[in-house]
Structure formats: C-alpha cells, structure tokens
Amino acid sequence: MARLPIAESWVVVTGASSGLGRAAALCLAGSYKAKPILVGRRMDRLLDLQSEIELRFGIASEVVSADQSTEEGRSRIAAKIEELDATAALLAAGLTSVGRFDANNISDYHSLIETNVLGFTDLLARIVSIFKLRRSETAILAISSLGAETSLPYQAVYGASKAYMNTLIQALSIELRGTSVSVGAFLPGGIDTAMAAQSDLRWGRMGLMDVDRCAASAVEALLRRRYMTVPGLGNRVAYLASRTLPRSLIGRAASFPYRRPQ
Numbered sequence: 341m342a343r344l345p346i347a348e349s350w351v352v353v354t355g356a357s358s359g360l361g362r363a364a365a366l367c368l369a370g371s372y373k374a375k376p377i378l379v380g381r382r383m384d385r386l387l388d389l390q391s392e393i394e395l396r397f398g399i400a401s402e403v404v405s406a407d408q409s410t411e412e413g414r415s416r417i418a419a420k421i422e423e424l425d426a427t428a429a430l431l432a433a434g435l436t437s438v439g440r441f442d443a444n445n446i447s448d449y450h451s452l453i454e455t456n457v458l459g460f461t462d463l464l465a466r467i468v469s470i471f472k473l474r475r476s477e478t479a480i481l482a483i484s485s486l487g488a489e490t491s492l493p494y495q496a497v498y499g500a501s502k503a504y505m506n507t508l509i510q511a512l513s514i515e516l517r518g519t520s521v522s523v524g525a526f527l528p529g530g531i532d533t534a535m536a537a538q539s540d541l542r543w544g545r546m547g548l549m550d551v552d553r554c555a556a557s558a559v560e561a562l563l564r565r566r567y568m569t570v571p572g573l574g575n576r577v578a579y580l581a582s583r584t585l586p587r588s589l590i591g592r593a594a595s596f597p598y599r600r601p602q
Contacts (some may be wrong), residue, residue, distance in 0.1 A: 344479050344563045350426040351562075352417065354378040354408060354463075357385035360483060360531060361432035363555035365389060368430075372559070377426060379404045379417055379433070395477035398534040408433045408463055409454040418466040427476060429467050430562055431460065436498040449497050456501035461508065464523075468512070472520045479522045481562040482509055486529040486575050491583045506568075513567040522565035526558045529575040549575075574597040 347370070351368050355361030357380030364390075365376040376393065378386045383405040390401050400544030404420050406413035421429070435452045464480070471478035485502040509525040518525060530548040549572055559572035570579045 344428060344477055344565060346372055346374040346428055348373060348375065349428070350375045350377055350402070350421075350424040351428040351430065352379060352421055352426050352467075353430045354379040354417070355483070356380045356389060357382040357430070359432070360528070360551060360555055360558065361430070362389060363551045364430050364432060364558055366393065366396075367402070367552070367555045367559045369393045369397045369401065371556070372563070373397075373399060374428075375400050375402075377402045377404060377420055377424060379406055379408075379420075381405065381407050407455075408459040409451065411462075414459060414463045414466060417463060418470065423469055425474075427471075427474065427478050428562055429437065429480045430483070430558065431464065431480065432558075433460075434483065434498075434501075436495055438495055439509075440494065441496045452497055456498070457504055460505065464508075464512075468516070468521055468523070472519055474520055474549070477520050477522070478563075479524070479562055479565045481526055481558060482523050483558065484509070484525045484527050486527045486570060486578060489579055510567070522567070524561060524565060524567045524569065526561050527568065527570045527575070527579070528554050528558075529572065529578065530535060530591065550566060 351374045353361050353365045353368070353376050354375070356365045356378040365378055368374040368376050378389055378401055380386050382546060386405060390403050393399050393401050402420060402424065406416045408414060433455065435455045437448045437452050467480060482505055485499065487495065487499040488502035488506045506525050507529055509523050512523045516597045531551050531554050539592045554571055557569065561569040570576045
C-alpha cells in the first residue's frame with residue numbers, strides 16, 4: 341500500500357505527554373513535517389512538547405488537554421479532529437496495573453478499563469465516523485502490546501485490555517475494506533518508558549526497546565497503513581512462538597522478566 345502523505349497535514353496523537361506518544365509526535369514533526377495534535381491529561385507537559393516541536397522543527401502543533409476515559413475528553417478530541425481536518429490518528433493513550441491480580445485495588449482496574457477499553461472504543465468509533473466522511477485516504481494506528489498475544493502475568497488486566505484492542509482492530513480492518521479509512525494495531529514488547537519503570541522488571545531497562553526507535557516503527561506502520569505490526573526481531577520471534585507453542589508455556593515464559601510479588 342502506498343505511503344499516506346502527511347506533510348503539512350494534521351495528525352492526532354493521544355498519550356502525547358509521555359512515552360511512546362511523545363516520541364511519535366516528535367517523529368511525525370521532525371521526520372515527516374506533519375502537524376501533530378497533542379492529546380494528553382498533563383497540560384504542562386503538552387505545552388513543553390509543543391514548544392520543543394516549534395523550536396526544533398518549526399512545525400505548528402495544537403494542544404488538547406483531555407482524558408480519554410471521560411465522555412467530555414473524547415468529545416473534545418473528536419471536535420479538534422473535525423476542526424483541523426486531521427487525516428491520521430496514532431492512539432497511544434493507556435494505563436497499566438502491575439502486581440498480582442488479587443492484590444490490586446479494584447478502582448485501579450476500573451480506571452484501566454475505562455481508559456483502555458471503554459474510552460478507547462468510543463474514541464475510535466468517533467474517529468472512524470469522522471474519517472469515513474473524508475474523500476482522501478486516512479489512517480488510524482492503535483498502540484497495543486505483544487502481551488496481548490502472549491498473556492501478561494502480573495499485568496493481567498492490562499494484557500487483557502490490549503487483547504480486546506487487537507480483536508477489535510482486526511475485525512474493523514475487514515469492515516472498513518473499500519472505504520477511505522484504514523486501521524491497524526502496533527504490538528511492541530517492552531519499551532524504555534516510564535510505564536516500563538512501573539513494571540518491577542528483574543533486569544531494569546535491559547532488553548527494553550529504545551522509545552525513539554519504537555516510535556519511528558509505529559509512525560511507519562501508520563503511514564504504510566499496516567493492519568498489524570510487531571517491531572523488533574526478538575518481539576517477532578516471541579509473536580511467532582505464541583502462535584505455535586502451547587499457550588500455558590508462553591504464559592510462563594512471559595512471567596519470567598517480572599520480579600514475583602511477595
């Protein structure tokens with residue numbers, strides 16, 4: 341599929357205040373001259389990123405302080421997409437929860453599901469509806485996780501939320517054939533971000549993918565309109581193993597990088 345032209349076009353990036361979303365916004369502006377719509381909950385970080393994009397690349401951007409888990413936040417994001425006639429969306433907003441399943445507060449799971457499942461689903465539906473009215477080609481990439489395919493002991497609810505995302509995107513990619521809208525999922529393994537630092541990994545940052553390299557792969561997947569992308573050779577081997585080896589074995593292997601909670 342031909343690369344989506346995005347130079348001088350608006351591209352919405354959720355979760356832009358940190359991690360992969362932030363790195364993707366910088367990649368879009370610096371490497372492709374796209375104008376990012378920076379969406380996140382932390383206005384101070386979004387404004388800092390906006391200033392950095394202007395200073396480093398001379399590219400305009402817009403800031404939207406919004407919480408994906410709320411109806412008001414999703415309405416604000418959708419309104420900005422319509423206002424600026426955005427042509428692509430990279431959806432990186434998400435929460436995690438680390439530890440034994442029965443040791444976490446149920447309110448943490450509520451917040452995670454409201455953001456990663458309910459909020460994501462509603463926002464995606466709004467964006468698809470907007471993009472279907474465009475005459476030009478459009479693209480949506482959802483940042484999922486390799487853990488959605490292998491299972492994630494000690495991040496079980498997070499992994500389950502990403503499995504939901506993958507199933508939804510795969511179904512939509514078929515439903516939207518023949519339209520101007522493409523959808524895809526991006527399935528990284530561990531990335532060197534603040535979210536990974538929460539995960540209490542045995543070897544700290546060792547083995548984690550560099551966030552800028554991962555973001556460049558994600559943006560390329562968005563522009564190529566790929567329906568599923570697993571970045572990195574090691575991650576692709578793990579994905580293939582998850583397709584062929586017993587699920588119980590893969591689940592035990594996926595638990596090994598975590599320090600076992602007491």
